[in-house]
Amino acid sequence: MGSLKVTLCATAVLAAVCAPVAPTAQAADGSGVSVTPASPAPGADVTLRVPDCTERTAVAVSAAFETDVRLFVAAGDGALVGTTRVRTTVTAGVYAVQVTCGQEARRGTLTVQRPHRPTAPASPVAPVDAGGGGAAELAAPDTGDGARVDAPGTAHTVTGLALAGVAAVAVGLRGVRSRSRRTD
Numbered sequence: 001m002g003s004l005k006v007t008l009c010a011t012a013v014l015a016a017v018c019a020p021v022a023p024t025a026q027a028a029d030g031s032g033v034s035v036t037p038a039s040p041a042p043g044a045d046v047t048l049r050v051p052d053c054t055e056r057t058a059v060a061v062s063a064a065f066e067t068d069v070r071l072f073v074a075a076g077d078g079a080l081v082g083t084t085r086v087r088t089t090v091t092a093g094v095y096a097v098q099v100t101c102g103q104e105a106r107r108g109t110l111t112v113q114r115p116h117r118p119t120a121p122a123s124p125v126a127p128v129d130a131g132g133g134g135a136a137e138l139a140a141p142d143t144g145d146g147a148r149v150d151a152p153g154t155a156h157t158v159t160g161l162a163l164a165g166v167a168a169v170a171v172g173l174r175g176v177r178s179r180s181r182r183t184d
Helices: 003-018 136-138 154-183
Strands: 033-038 045-050 057-061 070-075 078-084 093-101 104-112
Touching: 003 078, 033 070, 045 057, 045 093, 070 093
Parallel strands: none
Antiparallel strands: 033 045, 045 078, 057 070, 057 093, 070 078, 093 104
């Protein structure tokens, strides 16, 4: 089975299992088109269910959706199920949903709510203690009270160079020993 079919089948099964848990918005005309969640925000994923359609697939369209929705038969009750996303640019309001089931057109509605705005500021308004490891004290400005730690000096530089030299000699000797073993 192709990966597209597996993805669609998994989506249909997941929608069929999760649909009874969340509240749904039924179409006003009683045609049985349901949308879950009932009042999504822009950018939210929604699941459509259409029971009692004699076809095995159908297409749902709405100005609120990013794309047309392909509905497939769900395991269990035989309802057609599909998932789509509400456009991020859609404004709050009521939108028509039309499902074409064979020669029959079913209509429903979708109520898009205003997007939730975060109440907290998007960026810090005070200094953030973000760690910094051992270099934080070295990079800190002098506070004038003598608490600043001095940067590495000449002694640190000489020690580092000596250790690097010892490492280079060790690597060189290992290479020489390795070559002498091969020639024996």
